[in-house]
Amino acid sequence: MADLAARASTWWAIFxxxxxxxxxxxxxxxxxxxxxxxxxxxxxxxxSAIFSAKxxxxxxxxxxxxxxxxxxxxxxxxxxSRAFSxxxxxxxxxxxxxxxxxxxxxxxxxxxxxxxxxxxRIAHKLTYYIVAAVPFAIVFFLCRGxxxxxxxxxxxxxxxxxxxxxxxxxxxxxxxxxxIGFWFLEVRSLLFVYMLFTFFLSGHMFPLDMxxxxxxxxxxxxxxxxxxxxxxxxxAVFLEKITGPELFWGLVVQVGWVxxxxxxxxxxxxxxxxxxxxxxx
Amino acid sequence: MEDRPSYAAVFYMFLRNSLVxxxxxxxxxxxxxxxxxxxxxxxxxxxxxIFSYTTxxxxxxxxxxxxxxxxxxxxxxxxxxxxxxxMPNIQEFSELIRTGKLDFALLKPIDTQxxxxxxxxxxxxxxxxxxxxxxxxxxxxxxxHRPERPIELTATMVxxxxxxxxxxxxxxxxxxxxxxxxxxxxxxxxxxxxFWFYITSFSRYPMEIYNAGTLGMxxxxxxxxAIPILIVVNVPAxxxxxxxxxxxxxxxxxxxxxLVATGxxxxxxxxxxxxxxxxxxSASS
Amino acid sequence: xxxxxxxxxxxxxxxxxxxxxxxxxxxxxxxxRQYKTVEAVKGIDLTVDQxxxxxxxxxxxxxKTTTLKLLSxxxxxxxxxxxxxxxxxxxxxxAYRRRFALVMGQKNQLxxxxxxxxxxxxxxxxxxxxxxxxxxxxxxxxxxxGVKELLSQPVxxxxxxxxxxxxxxxxxxxxxxVLFLDEPTIGLDVxxxxxxxxxxxxxxQERKITVLLTSHYMKDIAALxxxxxxxxxxxxxxxxxxxxxxxxxxxxKIVTLTFxxxxxxxSLARFGDVISEDYPKVKLRVDRSRxxxxxxxxxxxxxxxxVGVEDPPLEEVxxxxxxxxxxxxxxxNEKLAExxx
Numbered sequence: 001m002a003d004l005a006a007r008a009s010t011w012w013a014i015f016x017x018x019x020x021x022x023x024x025x026x027x028x029x030x031x032x033x034x035x036x037x038x039x040x041x042x043x044x045x046x047x048s049a050i051f052s053a054k055x056x057x058x059x060x061x062x063x064x065x066x067x068x069x070x071x072x073x074x075x076x077x078x079x080x081s082r083a084f085s086x087x088x089x090x091x092x093x094x095x096x097x098x099x100x101x102x103x104x105x106x107x108x109x110x111x112x113x114x115x116x117x118x119x120x121r122i123a124h125k126l127t128y129y130i131v132a133a134v135p136f137a138i139v140f141f142l143c144r145g146x147x148x149x150x151x152x153x154x155x156x157x158x159x160x161x162x163x164x165x166x167x168x169x170x171x172x173x174x175x176x177x178x179x180i181g182f183w184f185l186e187v188r189s190l191l192f193v194y195m196l197f198t199f200f201l202s203g204h205m206f207p208l209d210m211x212x213x214x215x216x217x218x219x220x221x222x223x224x225x226x227x228x229x230x231x232x233x234x235x236a237v238f239l240e241k242i243t244g245p246e247l248f249w250g251l252v253v254q255v256g257w258v259x260x261x262x263x264x265x266x267x268x269x270x271x272x273x274x275x276x277x278x279x280x281x
Numbered sequence: 282m283e284d285r286p287s288y289a290a291v292f293y294m295f296l297r298n299s300l301v302x303x304x305x306x307x308x309x310x311x312x313x314x315x316x317x318x319x320x321x322x323x324x325x326x327x328x329x330x331i332f333s334y335t336t337x338x339x340x341x342x343x344x345x346x347x348x349x350x351x352x353x354x355x356x357x358x359x360x361x362x363x364x365x366x367x368m369p370n371i372q373e374f375s376e377l378i379r380t381g382k383l384d385f386a387l388l389k390p391i392d393t394q395x396x397x398x399x400x401x402x403x404x405x406x407x408x409x410x411x412x413x414x415x416x417x418x419x420x421x422x423x424x425x426h427r428p429e430r431p432i433e434l435t436a437t438m439v440x441x442x443x444x445x446x447x448x449x450x451x452x453x454x455x456x457x458x459x460x461x462x463x464x465x466x467x468x469x470x471x472x473x474x475x476f477w478f479y480i481t482s483f484s485r486y487p488m489e490i491y492n493a494g495t496l497g498m499x500x501x502x503x504x505x506x507a508i509p510i511l512i513v514v515n516v517p518a519x520x521x522x523x524x525x526x527x528x529x530x531x532x533x534x535x536x537x538x539x540l541v542a543t544g545x546x547x548x549x550x551x552x553x554x555x556x557x558x559x560x561x562x563s564a565s566s
Numbered sequence: 567x568x569x570x571x572x573x574x575x576x577x578x579x580x581x582x583x584x585x586x587x588x589x590x591x592x593x594x595x596x597x598x599r600q601y602k603t604v605e606a607v608k609g610i611d612l613t614v615d616q617x618x619x620x621x622x623x624x625x626x627x628x629x630k631t632t633t634l635k636l637l638s639x640x641x642x643x644x645x646x647x648x649x650x651x652x653x654x655x656x657x658x659x660x661a662y663r664r665r666f667a668l669v670m671g672q673k674n675q676l677x678x679x680x681x682x683x684x685x686x687x688x689x690x691x692x693x694x695x696x697x698x699x700x701x702x703x704x705x706x707x708x709x710x711x712g713v714k715e716l717l718s719q720p721v722x723x724x725x726x727x728x729x730x731x732x733x734x735x736x737x738x739x740x741x742x743x744v745l746f747l748d749e750p751t752i753g754l755d756v757x758x759x760x761x762x763x764x765x766x767x768x769x770x771q772e773r774k775i776t777v778l779l780t781s782h783y784m785k786d787i788a789a790l791x792x793x794x795x796x797x798x799x800x801x802x803x804x805x806x807x808x809x810x811x812x813x814x815x816x817x818x819k820i821v822t823l824t825f826x827x828x829x830x831x832x833s834l835a836r837f838g839d840v841i842s843e844d845y846p847k848v849k850l851r852v853d854r855s856r857x858x859x860x861x862x863x864x865x866x867x868x869x870x871x872x873v874g875v876e877d878p879p880l881e882e883v884x885x886x887x888x889x890x891x892x893x894x895x896x897x898x899n900e901k902l903a904e905x906x907x
Binding site: 054213 | 309312313316319320323326327330331333334335336337338339340342475476478479480482483485486489490491493497500
């Protein structure tokens with residue numbers, strides 16, 4: 001019990017530090033949150049042009065099962081997914097700590113590195129949601145016409161589950177990548193490639209269903225990667241593009257990926273430290 | 282002794298020193314080339330995907346597949362030039378202010394904005410530049426060899442294209458300086474790149490896509506006249522791709538406006554730069 | 567000949583953002599910020615002649631670095647005037663910027679990933695130094711500092727001392743007439759410190775250039791400077807020779823008594839503060855005005871084998887001066903003002 005209270009107070013302290021940090025850079029932060037929607041806006045206009053070029057009255061035209069309204073809704077939802085699953089600075093932060101030798105701190109102190117980072121990240125995200133809730137609410141209220149209304153309860157439940165899972169997947173996947181810093185000092189380029197793949201293959205850039213009609217192995221490859229759970233999957237669940245047994249198995253696979261990366265991050269930390277204490281100093 | 286240093290000689294040293302540095306981390310150099318190229322190729326893949334579902338961007342605009350790829354190549358050329366010459370420097374600019382290392386730049390008997398803007402050159406960006414040239418070549422070949430209304434490539438087109446390409450680079454540079462300088466007042470520089478990414482997303486598509494609705498029209502006005510980001514790629518790309526949807530008036534009026542906008546942007550960025558130095562000088566000890 | 571540096575009533579104040587404690591205040595900080603005005607330099611008057619080597623001494627935050635930055639034109643003053651070689655530094659004309667150099671021990675200006683040689687060449691272009699003259703100065707400096715074989719190594723691979731030598735070369739390539747040095751030996755080991763001192767001494771005497779130096783190391787100052795300016799809280803409280811500091815601020819002497827017996831009767835504390843008791847040797851701290859009187863009565867009452875009267879060590883006096891100059895301590899400031907008047 002006392003342990004739990006101690007943890008809660010640590011957690012509160014971390015949360016407060018994060019919150020203050022955000023507020024100190026107020027102007028930056030407000031502008032940043034609003035600007036986040038600018039690329040979406042251009043994307044929406046692009047699709048609007050594409051749909052109107054198809055010549056049919058907008059609203060009825062469909063591209064791989066998405067109407068223009070669906071597409072707009074999809075982009076808005078994918079920003080929510082990314083608000084959960086993106087982990088700016090996590091992998092690079094871990095790699096930097098390894099490189100600068102700060103990692104030693106965690107080997108000496110009674111502190112578990114991965115838990116500490118997870119706690120930090122949760123605080124960071126919660127702060128973000130609190131401060132960014134207003135701009136998000138405004139955008140979604142203005143765009144409510146693009147949604148066909150709230151999906152049924154069980155879909156919503158599945159949606160929130162997949163969002164929380166996407167947070168965990170994002171965290172443990174990036175943490176694992178950051179651990180590569182134990183073996184290679186220069187991980188920046190690797191991280192860039194990771195960012196590149198997440199940008200395109202998570203479904204942030206376009207609904208992944210579009211690959212279905214392309215032919216070839218593309219759709220199969222992209223859908224076997226864990227990346228699609230970072231943006232596409234939750235959004236598609238909300239829009240009821242994925243239903244029934246497909247939804248159930250999708251969630252199971254997502255849990256599977258989370259477990260996989262929890263183990264992978266633990267193992268790479270374990271062997272990384274071994275390697276570090278054997279050769280590093 | 283002459284009072285002004287030779288800017289050309291100093292610039293040559295910047296180019297040379299940066300190349301020496303980049304080549305001394307050879308593996309890093311190649312990795313950076315490959316990773317920035319793969320970003321471009323993924324983008325290309327996305328547009329190929331889009332053109333498998335449509336024949337043009339917007340109805341009757343004339344931005345078909347190959348016209349759009351001319352547009353994309355222009356984007357690539359502009360961005361790679363900006364990344365090569367300005368991105369590393371201006372990111373460092375706010376860092377210099379934060380760490381107080383700007384002091385050294387202020388001591389030198391040379392224009393501070395010149396020193397700060399050009400000191401580092403990012404050579405790996407040449408990979409993207411070359412890829413842009415390649416894509417431009419392929420697309421122009423397609424456009425000049427198509428059966429209907431083939432484009433006739435003239436020397437005037439190429440020359441004006443280059444001029445307006447450089448105007449585009451100058452506008453982006455000015456925007457970057459303004460962003461960096463304002464991030465000093467906001468007290469943080471980490472998200473400079475994010476801001477940059479968000480704002481320049483408006484330059485990525487033909488401006489015809491904003492021809493819809495009040496929101497589209499107002500965005501078009503804002504990003505043409507207030508922050509002239511929309512014309513950066515559009516004007517040079519139209520000169521090359523000659524999409525049939527553009528009115529005669531726009532074909533000559535917009536380039537003229539772009540020349541004015543370039544001049545004003547450069548002037549404004551210089552003013553903001555000076556202001557930021559002034560506040561640095563009075564606010565630090 | 568007119569003085570090379572002339573400063574009159576120079577002041578510099580700036581504002582810092584006051585971060586508020588607590589959640590609510592942070593939110594309030596979103597809309598309204600509170601600033602605190604800091605007076606870094608408050609009215610400095612100083613004249614320096616051509617060829618002088620002057621040290622700025624003072625506790626951290628006293629305004630030494632700010633003064634150097636003002637003189638190099640990096641920052642603008644709040645009020646007051648200054649000229650260096652006839653130029654107003656903050657007008658920053660190229661003619662002025664070509665004639666001085668600033669070296670900061672805590673900041674480096676050389677390209678980190680390149681050999682120092684490449685940074686030197688860049689300097690050559692920026693300062694427009696003739697190829698001949700450049701080669702000659704570089705050879706001379708490299709020779710003096712003994713770093714010939716390090717020229718082609720990337721700066722990041724150099725030791726701190728070697729890096730400092732390269733920084734000095736970069737600063738001196740254009741043969742400045744005035745040199746500002748801000749803690750040039752900070753963090754260096756004793757050998758490297760000594761090397762840099764020797765170099766600076768030699769170079770300054772050879773070229774008769776004017777040097778302003780700030781340092782925390784008394785050895786730097788003792789080795790290099792004829793004149794010391796003590797700054798505390800943005801004002802000059804002393805200007806004169808190094809040994810003069812002791813006369814001015816060392817209000818006491820150290821009296822060493824060696825007794826003939828192994829013990830002394832009665833308390834010695836009535837003569838002054840006992841620093842150490844190691845019979846037969848006892849050290850006392852005695853107010854300067856009482857030295858004569860104390861010696862007379864000691865000789866009168868005890869049998870002594872030896873007597874010594876010395877000045878207190880310089881470091882101690884300086885530390886006393888600095889600790890007197892503690893911020894917010896009004897009475898101490900008054901004491902200082904008294905002491906320096």
